[in-house]
Every structure is written in structure tokens, then in C-alpha cells.
Amino acid sequence: MFESKSGILLLAGLGFFLLAFVSNAVVPILMFRDLPEQSVEELVDPTVNKNVMAELRDLQQRYPESFAQYVGEATEENCAELLERGRDIYVGEGCWHCHSQFVRPVSNESKRWGPVAEPIEYQNELQRPVMFGTRRVGPDLSREGGRRGSDWHVAHFWDPQLTSPGSIMPAYKWFLDEPESGPPTPNAKGLAIVLYVQWLGSWLEFPISPYYENVEGVLGKAAAR
Amino acid sequence: MTEALPAAAPNEARLLVNRPIVLAYFVAALTFFAVSMIGGLLMALQLVGWNPHDGIELLSPGRWRMIHTNAIAYGFIANVFLGALHWAIPRLTMHRVASVQLSWFIYGAWQIVVLATAGGILFGQAQGLEWGETPVWIDPLAQAGLLLVAINFSVPIIKMKGPLYVTLWYFLAAFVWTFLTYAMGNFVPEYLVSGASGGAIAGLFIHDLVGLFVTPLGWGLMYYFVPIMLKRPIWSHGLSLVGFWGLAFFYPLNGIHHFLYAPIPMFLQYGAIIATIAVEFVVTTVIINFFGTIWGSSSILKRHLPLRWFYVGMVFYFITCAQCALQVTQTFQKLIHFTDWVVGHAHLVMFGVFGFWLFGIMTYLFPRLLGREWASRKLLEWHFWLSAGGMFVMFIDLTLAGILQGWSWSMLSPWLESIRISQPFWIVRLFMGLAIIAGFVCFLVNLKMTWSAARGDARQGEPKPVPA
Numbered sequence: 001m002f003e004s005k006s007g008i009l010l011l012a013g014l015g016f017f018l019l020a021f022v023s024n025a026v027v028p029i030l031m032f033r034d035l036p037e038q039s040v041e042e043l044v045d046p047t048v049n050k051n052v053m054a055e056l057r058d059l060q061q062r063y064p065e066s067f068a069q070y071v072g073e074a075t076e077e078n079c080a081e082l083l084e085r086g087r088d089i090y091v092g093e094g095c096w097h098c099h100s101q102f103v104r105p106v107s108n109e110s111k112r113w114g115p116v117a118e119p120i121e122y123q124n125e126l127q128r129p130v131m132f133g134t135r136r137v138g139p140d141l142s143r144e145g146g147r148r149g150s151d152w153h154v155a156h157f158w159d160p161q162l163t164s165p166g167s168i169m170p171a172y173k174w175f176l177d178e179p180e181s182g183p184p185t186p187n188a189k190g191l192a193i194v195l196y197v198q199w200l201g202s203w204l205e206f207p208i209s210p211y212y213e214n215v216e217g218v219l220g221k222a223a224a225r
Numbered sequence: 226m227t228e229a230l231p232a233a234a235p236n237e238a239r240l241l242v243n244r245p246i247v248l249a250y251f252v253a254a255l256t257f258f259a260v261s262m263i264g265g266l267l268m269a270l271q272l273v274g275w276n277p278h279d280g281i282e283l284l285s286p287g288r289w290r291m292i293h294t295n296a297i298a299y300g301f302i303a304n305v306f307l308g309a310l311h312w313a314i315p316r317l318t319m320h321r322v323a324s325v326q327l328s329w330f331i332y333g334a335w336q337i338v339v340l341a342t343a344g345g346i347l348f349g350q351a352q353g354l355e356w357g358e359t360p361v362w363i364d365p366l367a368q369a370g371l372l373l374v375a376i377n378f379s380v381p382i383i384k385m386k387g388p389l390y391v392t393l394w395y396f397l398a399a400f401v402w403t404f405l406t407y408a409m410g411n412f413v414p415e416y417l418v419s420g421a422s423g424g425a426i427a428g429l430f431i432h433d434l435v436g437l438f439v440t441p442l443g444w445g446l447m448y449y450f451v452p453i454m455l456k457r458p459i460w461s462h463g464l465s466l467v468g469f470w471g472l473a474f475f476y477p478l479n480g481i482h483h484f485l486y487a488p489i490p491m492f493l494q495y496g497a498i499i500a501t502i503a504v505e506f507v508v509t510t511v512i513i514n515f516f517g518t519i520w521g522s523s524s525i526l527k528r529h530l531p532l533r534w535f536y537v538g539m540v541f542y543f544i545t546c547a548q549c550a551l552q553v554t555q556t557f558q559k560l561i562h563f564t565d566w567v568v569g570h571a572h573l574v575m576f577g578v579f580g581f582w583l584f585g586i587m588t589y590l591f592p593r594l595l596g597r598e599w600a601s602r603k604l605l606e607w608h609f610w611l612s613a614g615g616m617f618v619m620f621i622d623l624t625l626a627g628i629l630q631g632w633s634w635s636m637l638s639p640w641l642e643s644i645r646i647s648q649p650f651w652i653v654r655l656f657m658g659l660a661i662i663a664g665f666v667c668f669l670v671n672l673k674m675t676w677s678a679a680r681g682d683a684r685q686g687e688p689k690p691v692p693a
Binding site: 002003004005008009011012013014016017019020021023024025027028029031032035037089090091092093094095096097098100102104105106107108109111112117118119121122123124125127128129130131132133134135136137138139159164165166167168170171172173174 | 271272273274276279280282285286287288290291349350351352353354355357382383388389394397398400401402405406409413414415416418419420421422423424425426427428429433437466469470473474477478480481483484486487488489490493496497555558559560562563564565567568631634635636637640641644645
């Protein structure tokens with residue numbers, strides 16, 4: 001059996017693969033079967049999460065012309081569509097190769113970013129495939145929503161060094177339009193990605209005041225270079 | 226032990242190999258290797274702040290980072306594998322592949338798949354899964370291609386009578402696994418399963434792609450080439466059996482170790498940790514088997530370059546696996562997950578091990594394909610030493626960087642502090658990458674010289690045969 005074609009094809013090839021698939025994939029799927037996947041429409045529903053629509057209206061007020069041109073009205077439908085497009089950009093630009101989306105229960109991460117990640121947070125359409133990430137060159141983003149204003153994010157995408165001196169994040173100038181006069185404004189991509197970043201963690205009901213925004217207070221002046 | 230080796234009929238076996246297709250695969254592989262190096266270089270420049278093209282959409286390091294990994298996996302490694310399989314399988318089974326026309330069709334289709342993947346990523350259509358970034362519309366084509374590959378190579382193996390040699394166990398299983406793994410990774414987490422359980426499947430996919438596609442084909446080729454080059458059988462058939470079946474059983478169970486401390490049920494994470502440590506014991510038996518094979522004549526490594534690539538790759542393999550048994554524990558994960566430690570590990574596996582083996586195979590086969598010995602022995606040595614030196618220093622460098630990044634994060638330093646302390650390490654990494662690229666250029670120049678000389682021979686009508 002151990003050197004025969006059928007043994008190798010059926011036992012090693014199919015059998016062991018399926019054993020692993022059942023034990024490592026089907027088991028978690030069954031364990032989470034009572035946490036149904038939320039659609040994007042449900043995610044932006046103000047009765048579930050009032051923050052997303054608030055961020056959308058905030059974008060509308062800050063960038064009325066771009067918003068009218070690329071999004072239209074600040075409706076829930078447009079919000080869902082924009083959020084989904086934001087996720088696609090996050091994926092397509094490879095943001096997730098340098099930013100993670102889960103806070104671990106170790107290494108002081110909950111002090112830096114907020115509550116440890118829970119399974120329910122990932123049971124939605126925008127986490128298909130899940131954006132856990134593999135490397136942190138930049139910080140975790142799963143608690144980023146609402147922490148900074150959208151104009152901060154717009155400036156940061158234009159030139160990360162403007163808002164974060166010493167940052168090595170690439171500039172994403174194609175997220176913005178350059179008008180003949182005045183500062184660059186976010187285009188369709190810019191509005192979408194900013195809304196997506198503002199959505200991350202916006203479902204949590206607590207004021208986020210992590211240590212890393214306030215290092216001086218925690219570690220003394222020397223640490224806050 | 227080696228009764229299946231067609232030792233008695235090398236000349237007949239030579240006729241079964243379609244040399245042009247092996248050559249074509251190798252040329253495609255080297256092209257994509259070059260593309261991948263550009264991607265790596267761009268990202269390395271970005272990290273140290275020396276990227277001259279910051280802010281240009283089509284040169285975005287984020288996109289080129291995905292081209293870097295995909296071009297290596299699907300463009301370089303897969304192409305060399307397909308070429309080498311076209312060499313090894315007919316010679317081992319004494320049967321041709323199912324159809325040479327099919328081989329050429331697969332060749333064309335595969336290059337389209339890789340090019341389209343690169344193009345899709347370049348224009349921002351990547352999907353959100355490591356090594357599964359292949360845009361949606363290419364996945365079915367790639368899946369069909371893998372099925373054809375499996376058929377084309379399985380036919381000669383199935384036709385063969387008598388016991389199968391070790392190499393063919395690995396190959397046969399790898400054809401099934403690769404097909405299933407690609408299907409699992411490219412369809413399930415994208416369309417069917419979201420969230421943490423999708424993450425578990427993503428972990429399985431990343432891991433199986435290394436463990437069930439690259440590893441079995443790589444070891445299968447080692448079991449084929451090493452005894453031929455050393456002119457002696459593999460040391461222990463029993464250990465070969467342990468190695469294959471141990472890998473087949475434990476490797477697929479490892480996937481979730483990519484997301485330890487993630488919101489995936491803890492008992493599954495523990496299971497993956499234990500299975501990973503078990504794999505390292507299996508790996509040790511394989512390493513012992515290969516070092517038992519060369520025992521007593523290791524001085525051959527001084528002059529035999531392909532064997533040197535192979536055995537240095539095996540030493541690196543043992544290092545990565547020993548490292549893996551440690552880093553998979555939660556103690557290490559606390560510190561090193563998400564850091565450059567993992568990046569160093571990944572480079573050592575994909576380049577230091579499999580890249581080395583594949584360059585060794587190409588170093589061995591190009592003279593046999595072109596009918597001419599390498600033009601420059603010196604350039605071959607430069608290729609080896611620049612690659613080996615660059616890789617080893619890069620590995621040490623990134624491992625240290627990872628530890629320091631982990632400490633910086635856990636002590637709650639401001640985030641940019643971890644970027645600042647990484648700079649010296651990233652600069653070293655950049656130059657080690659340049660060393661690897663320089664070695665690759667040596668190889669290309671040498672190949673060009675050899676090829677031109679072979680053409681000159683052909684024009685003068687005096688081919689110089691190289692022993693098969």
C-alpha cells in the first residue's frame with residue numbers, strides 16, 4: 001500500500017488532504033454556523049452601527065464637490081457600495097501586506113489598539129477573504145475607524161510624511177484629484193478607501209483612547225520622540 | 226532500493242525527453258525570476274526611503290510586492306518544476322508524457338496565466354489572499370491548466386509497471402494535492418466562507434502551497450537527481466518511506482499556524498502547532514537520509530556545483546524547519562508574528578531551499594540541453610557564492626530585525642520607533658538582495674555565452690555531446 005499507485009493517490013493524495021480539510025476547515029465553519037455572515041447593507045444600517053453613516057456624511061461635508069461627483073447622495077445604498085469599493089481598493093493595493101486587522105491577546109496589543117479581536121467581528125461580507133494580514137510594517141488597522149478625521153487620512157494618502165514624519169508608507173497620489181487651484185481632493189478611490197478605513201472598528205461601542213496616541217502620558221516624555 | 230532507476234538504458238531514455246520544452250520552461254522561469262527581482266528591489270527601496278518612483282500608480286510597491294511573490298511561486302518555481310518534470314518523468318518511467326502537443330499547450334496557457342496574474346495585480350485587481358492574488362477571471366483557467374498538468378504527467382507514471390521509485394510517490398501525490406489546494410484557496414475563502422473560518426482555510430492554502438506543491442516536487446526531484454549525480458543509491462529506503470508518509474500525513478494539518486492568537490478556536494491552533502512540530506521530526510529523517518547518502522564523499526561538493534546547490538539548500542532546509550519548530554510555539558509567536566522574522570523565514574524557504582535546488586537543476590541540465598559545457602566555471606561559482614552569501618546574511622539580518630521589532634512593539638514604543646530601528650537592517654537586506662540579483666546576472670551572462678557557443682557548434686556541424 002505504501003508504495004503502490006492507488007495507496008499514494010487515494011490515501012496520501014486524497015485521504016490525508018480531506019482529513020486536514022475536514023479537521024481544519026469544516027470544523028471551524030461548523031463552529032461558527034450560529035454567527036451568520038452579515039451583508040454590507042446590514043453593516044451600514046444605522047440601527048446596527050451609526051458610525052459608518054456619520055463618517056459618510058462627514059466626507060460629504062468636507063468634500064462636497066467630489067462627493068457629489070463620485071458618490072451622489074449620502075444614502076445607505078451608496079454607503080454600502082462605497083464601502084465595498086473601499087475594501088476592493090484595500091485588497092488591490094496590497095494594504096493588507098503591511099497592515100494587519102487583528103489585535104492579539106499578547107504583546108501589549110490591547111493596550112496599544114483596544115479590545116482583542118473576536119470571531120463575530122469577521123463574520124461579514126467585507127471579510128471574504130478575511131483581512132487578518134501577514135506583516136505589520138505599519139500599525140494594525142482594525143481599531144482605526146473614528147480615531148482620526150477623514151481629512152487626516154486624505155492628507156496621509158497624498159503624502160504619508162506630511163502627517164507621520166518618518167513614515168515609509170508609499171504615497172497614493174492616485175486616490176486624489178489635483179484641481180487647478182486649491183488642495184487636492186479625494187476622488188472616487190480616495191473617498192472609498194477613507195470610508196473603509198473609518199469603518200474598521202467603528203462597530204465597537206466605546207471611546208477608543210489607546211496608549212499609542214498618548215505615549216507621553218504612559219511612558220513619560222523620553223518615550224515620545 | 227533503486228530498482229526503478231533506468232540505469233541500464235540511458236540512451237533509450239534520452240530519446241523520450243522532449244528537450245525543447247524543457248529549455249522553453251527554463252527560459253520562461255528565468256524571465257519571471259527577473260520580474261520578481263524587480264518587485265523585490267522596489268519594495269526594498271521603499272522600506273529604506275530610497276524609492277525614486279514614490280507616488281506612481283503602476284510602480285506602486287504594494288502591487289509589485291504581490292508580483293514579487295506570485296512571479297516566484299507561479300512564474301519561476303512552477304516553470305522550472307514543469308521543465309524538470311519533463312526531463313525526469315520520461316527517464317524514470319521509460320514512457321513519454323501523455324502528449325507533447327498537450328505539453329506545449331500547457332506551456333502556452335501557463336505563461337498566459339502568469340502574465341495575466343502579473344498584469345491583473347499591476348492594474349489593481351488582486352484578490353486578498355497571499356499567493357491567491359490571482360485575479361478572479363484567471364482562476365478557472367489556472368485550475369484547468371493544473372488538471373491538464375496532472376493528466377499529462379500521470380499517464381506515464383500510471384503506465385509504468387512494478388514498484389514506484391520514491392520520486393514518483395512525491396510527484397503523483399503532488400499532482401493531486403496541487404489541484405485540490407489551488408481549488409481550495411482560490412474559491413472557498415473568496416466566495417463561500419468569510420471570517421475566522423475563512424482565515425483557517427487561507428492558512429491551509431498558504432501552507433499547502435508550500436507543503437503540498439513545492440515541497441513534494443522539490444524533494445521528488447532531489448530523490449531523482451542526487452543518486453544519479455553521486456552514482457549511488459539513496460541511503461535508506463525505510464527513511465524514504467517515513468519521509469514521504471510523514472509529510473503526507475502531518476503537512477496538511479499545519480495551516481492554522483499562520484494565524485496563531487487569531488480569533489480561530491484555540492484547540493485548532495494547538496493542533497496545528499503539534500502537527501508542525503511533528504513535521505520537523507519527519508524532515509529530520511529526510512535530511513539524515515540525504516546526508517547518509519553523501520556520507521564519505523562530501524568532497525565532491527567542492528567541484529560539483531549542482532550537488533553543492535542541492536546540499537546547501539538542504540542545510541538551509543534544516544535551518545528553516547528547526548526554526549519553524551520553535552517559531553510555531555506561542556512563546557515565539559508573541560514576539561515574532563507580523564515581524565521581519567517571518568519574512569526572513571519565507572525567503573530562506575523559497576529562495577534558500579527551493580530556489581537553490583532549482584538553480585542546481587538548471588546548472589546541471591542546461592549543458593545537457595544545449596549540448597555544450599558551461600562557458601565559464603568562474604561565473605557559476607560567482608552565481609553560487611553571491612546567492613548563498615546574500616541569502617544567508619539576509620536571513621540572519623531579517624531574523625534579528627524581527628526580534629527587535631517585536632520588542633519595540635511590546636514595550637509600547639511609538640510605532641515609528643519600530644520603523645527607525647529597522648532601517649539598518651533594511652539597508653543590509655537591500656544590499657543582500659542586490660548580491661542575489663548580481664549572482665543571477667552572472668548566471669544569465671554565462672547562459673548567453675554558453676548558448677552562443679552551442680549555436681556556433683551547431684553551425685560548424687560538430688556538436689559536443691555531454692554525457693547524459
